[in-house]
Amino acid sequence: MSVTKLNIVVVGAGIVGASIAYHLSRSKDVAVTVLERNEPCTGASGHSFAWLNSFGKDPVSYHHFNRRSMDIWDRFARRLGGDLDLHWGGELRWEWAPERAGALRQRIVQLQAWGYPIRIIPSAELRELEPGLSPGPVLTASFSDIDGRVDPRRVIAACLQRACEAGAAVHTHTPANKLCLDGQGSIEAVSTPNGEIGCDVVVLANGTATTELAATAGVHIPQQHSPGVVIRTDPQPPILKNVSVLHLPPIDEDRHEIHLRQSADGTLYIGQGSQESVDQDDSQEHADALLSRAIHYLPALAGARAVPTPVGYRPMPIDELPVIGFCDAAPNLYIALMHSGVTLAPLVGELATLEIVDNARVEMLAPYRPERFRFAN
Ligand SMILES: Cc1cc2nc3c(=O)[nH]c(=O)nc-3n(C[C@H](O)[C@H](O)[C@H](O)COP(=O)(O)OP(=O)(O)OC[C@H]3O[C@@H](n4cnc5c(N)ncnc54)[C@H](O)[C@@H]3O)c2cc1C
Incomplete structure (x- = not known):
């Protein structure tokens, strides 16, 4: 029938x-x-940018909603099969400016109260996690254990x-x-x-x-209207040894912080500000500027070439x-x-x-x- x-x-x-x-x-x-x-x-x-996270997600119900999806990502990936470039290495960030460091500590208290496994780490642990980093002064650093990235x-x-x-x-x-x-x-x-x-x-x-x-x-x-830009580099040898996603603080007061990840083929993805920041500059100059901020903290990237990517719309x-x-x-x-x-x-x-x-x-x-x-x- x-x-x-x-x-x-x-x-x-x-x-x-x-x-x-x-x-x-x-x-x-x-x-x-x-x-x-x-x-x-x-x-x-x-x-x-494809960061799997529940870091900046408010209110608490929306945080838990994202968290729940993170928790079923592995099952989803297993059922799909094949290589999705799914990597659960966590997320690492730090701040050197007192106001930003205070805001980070406050966010960590909130996220921990919601049950998110993120913690303040000593700067020695930051270097252990990513030996290629040259972080400069570190006031507050954090590591969020369960974050990932995917293609x-x-x-x-x-x-x-x-x-x-x-x-x-x-x-x-x-x-x-x-x-x-x-x-x-x-x-x-x-x-x-x-x-x-x-x-x-x-x-x-x-x-x-x-x-x-x-x-x-x-x-x-x-x-x-929410335009955003994530630039890429040419493939590089493995720069990140452990973490999936890095947030790098502003190199000075005039420039935004950046976020960065590296895919399995060696390409680095770099965006500025937070995951929601508006950016519509897809010029080579802007791509070069983002890469130079990354090189400031990751000197091994000195030979990388920045590839501008067209604006994306969230x-x-x-x-x-x-x-x-x-x-x-x-x-x-x-x-x-x-x-x-x-x-x-x-x-x-x-x-x-x-x-x-x-x-x-x-x-x-x-x-x-x-x-x-x-x-x-
Ligand atoms: C710069 C940037 C950074 C981001 N970073 C993150 C991050 O780190 N982590 C995270 O979780 N999310 C991030 N996001 C958000 C995330 O990428 C989006 O929420 C997600 O990709 C949305 O997927 P979607 O399938 O809904 O939409 P889309 O990927 O936009 O897909 C919609 C599809 O519909 C098609 N379409 C449109 N109209 C029609 C039509 N009339 N008929 C047929 N097809 C149509 C389009 O061609 C398109 O392929 C980011 C987004 C941007 C732009």
Whole structure:
């Protein structure tokens, strides 16, 4: 006896859409179609620093939300299989300026109270962890044991491959132009240049473009404009011996701090400020300046070449918290829009599948419902 499957269209093949497509496709009762207007990983996921963390995540419920996703990342990676360049080496930072050192100590007290395994370390331990560092004066240093990094491109490729093996269809260079409504306000099809694709549920995981597409179904999802730049270097011998991510303090009062990681192929990724800092300078001069700040603390990088990378745009809801769930205005429209999507991808894939396939209402998602914007401008 043939069973009618739930037809689900996932719009967007970044890390969030790919994870949702993968998790949905593990259910025998669904038929998944992924629409991607470019190639997979060409949105925010391809520009991400890809630090798996819950360091700067407020309020506490959002901290725990990220933490929970960190805790299931390994299972997600194991199920996907293959080499995702997933590395759990922790995160190391220090400060030399009294005000910044005080703020770091305060943050550590808060994170420890939330149960996050981060601690103040003596400067000797900092040097033990990363012998290549030339840190200069250290007022406060911290090490966060459970942070990691990953390669979003590999994760997306693995998710889509597993989804296809389970029967999903992935259409690249196929934009979803419009959501087509029936008389009751539900979506009956997604319009593409190749025609309409009928559906029972539509998942919008199309990052910054979510606002525009959701509006075609009368759903309002306001976002902030949040450009960011993570430059790269040519491949270098292993510079970091242990940690996954380094935060380096400003070299003087006129320049921002930077963050840095090295992937398995030797490429270094460098951004300035925090994970959320706005930056839209993709010039060679800016890339060289970021690298020179890294060389200040990591002299072995002296021969590296900085490669500028185009500006990336974070999917950033107006209140900076994720938007996840079905919409009252279009009951079969499911939104999955968020910053920190690399950290959150496994959990969001898992929970969205519970809600879409099993009709569950996951209580943990209550703060993130799209309805909170019903009356927003
Ligand atoms: C500079 C920077 C640094 C970051 N650092 C971190 C970090 O350290 N840790 C962390 O966890 N997160 C970080 N983030 C955030 C994280 O990268 C994003 O939250 C995550 O990549 C979002 O994934 P996504 O799949 O939702 O969106 P995207 O990766 O943007 O994917 C959306 C996809 O939808 C496609 N699309 C758009 N419109 C349509 C349409 N109409 N039809 C079909 N396809 C469409 C796009 O082409 C794109 O491929 C960073 C982001 C940036 C930009």
